[in-house]
Amino acid sequence: MTTGAPTSPYTARPRRSRLRRYLPLGVAAWLVLEIWLLTLVAGAAGGLAVFLLLVAGLVAGSAVIKRAGRRAFQSLNEALRRGGSPERGGNGLMMLGGLLLMIPGVLSDAAGLLLLLPPVQRAVRRYTENALDKRLRTAAPGSLRDAFQQVRIHRPDGKVVPGEVIREDRPGPGERQRPPLTW
Numbered sequence: 001m002t003t004g005a006p007t008s009p010y011t012a013r014p015r016r017s018r019l020r021r022y023l024p025l026g027v028a029a030w031l032v033l034e035i036w037l038l039t040l041v042a043g044a045a046g047g048l049a050v051f052l053l054l055v056a057g058l059v060a061g062s063a064v065i066k067r068a069g070r071r072a073f074q075s076l077n078e079a080l081r082r083g084g085s086p087e088r089g090g091n092g093l094m095m096l097g098g099l100l101l102m103i104p105g106v107l108s109d110a111a112g113l114l115l116l117l118p119p120v121q122r123a124v125r126r127y128t129e130n131a132l133d134k135r136l137r138t139a140a141p142g143s144l145r146d147a148f149q150q151v152r153i154h155r156p157d158g159k160v161v162p163g164e165v166i167r168e169d170r171p172g173p174g175e176r177q178r179p180p181l182t183w
Contacts, residue, residue, distance in 0.1 A: 034105035041106060054104045061101030061112065068094035093121045 042050045072091040079086040093115050100112030114120050 030107065034107050037106040038104075053106075053109075057101045057104070057109050057112075061098040061103075064098030064101060064112075064116065065095050068092075068098060093124060 038050055041053070068091045071094075072086075075086045075091070097112040097115030100108045100115065103112075115124070
Protein backbone atom coordinates (compact mmCIF):
# COMPACT_ATOMS: atom_id res chain seq x y z
CA MET A 1 0.00 0.00 0.00
CA THR A 2 1.29 3.44 -0.88
CA THR A 3 0.73 6.63 1.03
CA GLY A 4 0.48 8.90 -1.98
CA ALA A 5 0.53 9.07 -5.73
CA PRO A 6 3.81 8.00 -7.24
CA THR A 7 5.85 10.87 -8.55
CA SER A 8 7.63 10.67 -11.84
CA PRO A 9 11.26 11.75 -11.92
CA TYR A 10 10.41 13.82 -15.00
CA THR A 11 7.88 16.15 -13.36
CA ALA A 12 10.37 18.92 -12.64
CA ARG A 13 10.91 21.13 -15.67
CA PRO A 14 14.50 22.00 -16.40
CA ARG A 15 15.44 25.55 -15.52
CA ARG A 16 15.63 27.92 -18.44
CA SER A 17 18.78 29.93 -18.81
CA ARG A 18 18.71 33.66 -18.30
CA LEU A 19 19.43 34.20 -21.99
CA ARG A 20 16.44 32.12 -23.09
CA ARG A 21 14.24 33.88 -20.57
CA TYR A 22 15.16 37.49 -21.29
CA LEU A 23 16.20 37.43 -24.97
CA PRO A 24 12.65 37.74 -26.37
CA LEU A 25 11.95 40.62 -23.98
CA GLY A 26 15.20 42.33 -24.98
CA VAL A 27 14.47 41.95 -28.70
CA ALA A 28 10.96 43.35 -28.25
CA ALA A 29 12.27 46.32 -26.26
CA TRP A 30 14.97 46.94 -28.88
CA LEU A 31 12.38 46.92 -31.71
CA VAL A 32 10.10 49.33 -29.85
CA LEU A 33 13.05 51.64 -29.14
CA GLU A 34 14.16 51.53 -32.81
CA ILE A 35 10.67 52.43 -34.04
CA TRP A 36 10.35 55.22 -31.46
CA LEU A 37 13.74 56.68 -32.45
CA LEU A 38 12.85 56.53 -36.16
CA THR A 39 9.59 58.39 -35.49
CA LEU A 40 11.51 61.04 -33.52
CA VAL A 41 13.98 61.48 -36.39
CA ALA A 42 11.11 61.57 -38.90
CA GLY A 43 9.35 64.24 -36.84
CA ALA A 44 12.47 66.38 -36.64
CA ALA A 45 13.96 65.90 -40.12
CA GLY A 46 11.10 64.54 -42.23
CA GLY A 47 10.23 61.25 -43.86
CA LEU A 48 12.56 61.67 -46.81
CA ALA A 49 15.55 62.13 -44.48
CA VAL A 50 14.66 58.92 -42.63
CA PHE A 51 14.34 57.04 -45.92
CA LEU A 52 17.73 58.34 -47.09
CA LEU A 53 19.25 57.41 -43.71
CA LEU A 54 17.94 53.85 -44.04
CA VAL A 55 19.19 53.53 -47.63
CA ALA A 56 22.60 54.94 -46.66
CA GLY A 57 22.84 52.39 -43.83
CA LEU A 58 21.99 49.58 -46.24
CA VAL A 59 24.61 50.68 -48.78
CA ALA A 60 27.31 51.33 -46.17
CA GLY A 61 26.63 48.02 -44.42
CA SER A 62 26.84 46.03 -47.63
CA ALA A 63 30.12 47.76 -48.54
CA VAL A 64 31.59 46.98 -45.11
CA ILE A 65 30.54 43.32 -45.32
CA LYS A 66 31.98 43.02 -48.83
CA ARG A 67 35.29 44.56 -47.76
CA ALA A 68 35.57 42.41 -44.62
CA GLY A 69 34.75 39.28 -46.59
CA ARG A 70 37.37 40.11 -49.19
CA ARG A 71 39.98 40.70 -46.47
CA ALA A 72 39.10 37.41 -44.77
CA PHE A 73 39.37 35.53 -48.06
CA GLN A 74 42.75 37.13 -48.85
CA SER A 75 44.01 36.28 -45.36
CA LEU A 76 42.90 32.68 -45.80
CA ASN A 77 44.61 32.42 -49.21
CA GLU A 78 47.87 33.83 -47.83
CA ALA A 79 47.74 31.45 -44.88
CA LEU A 80 47.17 28.47 -47.17
CA ARG A 81 50.13 29.52 -49.31
CA ARG A 82 52.35 29.84 -46.24
CA GLY A 83 51.03 26.61 -44.75
CA GLY A 84 49.94 28.22 -41.49
CA SER A 85 46.72 29.43 -39.97
CA PRO A 86 44.99 32.69 -40.94
CA GLU A 87 45.72 35.85 -38.99
CA ARG A 88 43.33 36.78 -36.25
CA GLY A 89 41.72 39.93 -37.53
CA GLY A 90 38.56 41.84 -36.88
CA ASN A 91 36.79 40.56 -39.99
CA GLY A 92 34.02 38.84 -38.06
CA LEU A 93 33.30 41.92 -35.97
CA MET A 94 33.47 44.11 -39.08
CA MET A 95 30.89 41.86 -40.73
CA LEU A 96 28.70 42.10 -37.65
CA GLY A 97 29.06 45.89 -37.74
CA GLY A 98 28.08 45.89 -41.42
CA LEU A 99 25.07 43.71 -40.67
CA LEU A 100 23.98 46.07 -37.91
CA LEU A 101 24.32 48.97 -40.35
CA MET A 102 22.08 47.14 -42.82
CA ILE A 103 19.34 46.54 -40.23
CA PRO A 104 16.94 49.52 -40.31
CA GLY A 105 17.14 51.67 -37.22
CA VAL A 106 19.13 54.37 -35.51
CA LEU A 107 20.29 52.28 -32.55
CA SER A 108 21.54 49.42 -34.72
CA ASP A 109 23.36 51.92 -36.96
CA ALA A 110 25.10 53.40 -33.94
CA ALA A 111 26.11 49.94 -32.68
CA GLY A 112 27.33 49.00 -36.17
CA LEU A 113 29.43 52.15 -36.45
CA LEU A 114 30.92 51.49 -33.02
CA LEU A 115 31.90 47.96 -34.07
CA LEU A 116 33.87 49.40 -36.99
CA LEU A 117 36.26 51.17 -34.60
CA PRO A 118 39.43 49.13 -33.87
CA PRO A 119 39.54 49.90 -30.10
CA VAL A 120 35.95 48.73 -29.72
CA GLN A 121 36.74 45.59 -31.75
CA ARG A 122 39.71 44.81 -29.49
CA ALA A 123 37.59 45.29 -26.35
CA VAL A 124 34.74 43.14 -27.67
CA ARG A 125 37.16 40.43 -28.84
CA ARG A 126 38.97 40.40 -25.47
CA TYR A 127 35.68 40.22 -23.55
CA THR A 128 34.33 37.43 -25.77
CA GLU A 129 37.53 35.37 -25.54
CA ASN A 130 37.61 35.69 -21.75
CA ALA A 131 33.95 34.76 -21.40
CA LEU A 132 34.31 31.77 -23.72
CA ASP A 133 37.51 30.62 -22.00
CA LYS A 134 35.83 30.86 -18.59
CA ARG A 135 32.80 28.92 -19.87
CA LEU A 136 34.93 26.17 -21.38
CA ARG A 137 37.00 25.81 -18.21
CA THR A 138 33.89 25.30 -16.08
CA ALA A 139 32.07 23.06 -18.58
CA ALA A 140 31.06 19.61 -17.42
CA PRO A 141 32.24 16.45 -19.18
CA GLY A 142 30.03 15.54 -22.10
CA SER A 143 29.32 19.15 -22.99
CA LEU A 144 30.84 21.46 -25.61
CA ARG A 145 34.24 21.17 -23.98
CA ASP A 146 34.26 17.43 -24.56
CA ALA A 147 32.67 17.51 -28.02
CA PHE A 148 35.82 16.93 -30.04
CA GLN A 149 37.16 14.19 -27.79
CA GLN A 150 34.19 11.81 -27.86
CA VAL A 151 32.24 10.08 -30.53
CA ARG A 152 28.81 8.72 -29.70
CA ILE A 153 27.13 6.11 -31.78
CA HIS A 154 23.33 5.99 -31.64
CA ARG A 155 22.07 2.45 -32.01
CA PRO A 156 18.63 1.66 -33.45
CA ASP A 157 17.35 0.68 -29.99
CA GLY A 158 18.11 4.19 -28.70
CA LYS A 159 21.17 3.35 -26.62
CA VAL A 160 24.20 5.58 -26.91
CA VAL A 161 27.53 3.81 -27.17
CA PRO A 162 30.62 5.92 -26.48
CA GLY A 163 33.51 4.98 -28.71
CA GLU A 164 36.48 6.06 -30.73
CA VAL A 165 36.73 5.98 -34.51
CA ILE A 166 39.98 4.74 -35.98
CA ARG A 167 40.21 4.70 -39.73
CA GLU A 168 43.04 3.06 -41.56
CA ASP A 169 42.99 3.70 -45.28
CA ARG A 170 44.88 1.02 -47.09
CA PRO A 171 44.78 0.85 -50.85
CA GLY A 172 43.17 -2.24 -52.28
CA PRO A 173 44.76 -4.33 -54.99
CA GLY A 174 45.16 -2.29 -58.16
CA GLU A 175 44.57 1.09 -56.39
CA ARG A 176 47.25 3.68 -55.93
CA GLN A 177 47.78 5.26 -52.54
CA ARG A 178 46.61 8.87 -52.22
CA PRO A 179 48.58 11.40 -50.19
CA PRO A 180 46.83 12.69 -47.05
CA LEU A 181 44.94 15.96 -47.25
CA THR A 182 46.85 18.69 -45.44
CA TRP A 183 45.87 22.28 -44.99
